[in-house]
Amino acid sequence: MSVHDDLTAVQRCLDDLHRSLGRLEHQLGSGGLEIRRVRLDADHLRESVALLREAAAAPDAPRRPDLVTISDTPYDISLWTDSDDEGLGARDRRAP
Template sequence: MSVQDDLTSIQRCLDDLARSVGRLEQQIGPGLEMRRVRTDADHLRDSVALLKEAAPGLTTPRRPDLVPIPDTPYDTSLWTDSDDEGLGARDRRAP
């Protein structure tokens, strides 16, 4: 069974759960316990929706926006106050 099939099965079960909770609420009536059960069922539905969004392979991967980089040289005044980090000190050689 694929991930998509499993998530669809879970969604069907949650739909059945919501219908059962609705019927039970009509029989028992509203109350704190019924509100908790309904809230828990809604949380499950929300969690599965988040899982569908996060599941790998279910959605096509979004290509990151491309940022054009100009061919013109950068202004050297941008680096006047910075050190050559990672290149070592100016008066010494790297080992």
């Protein structure tokens, strides 16, 4: 399946959920905390799927972050002349 097909399937499921929640609200009333939470969660899912649809529609959107190549060559040792060995203290002093 393509991304578009998957997003359409998710949207259909959310539409079914919305209809089912409407029936539940009719039976239970819409004032309860539980039904309000479920309704807000379902609305949040709708917004998230809409954002996914927009991101999938943008052709220039990067799919994954660009990789940064780190060289295997050793660093210049002169970069570390003024630093202490981490956790060991200075080279010319003893640990307490």
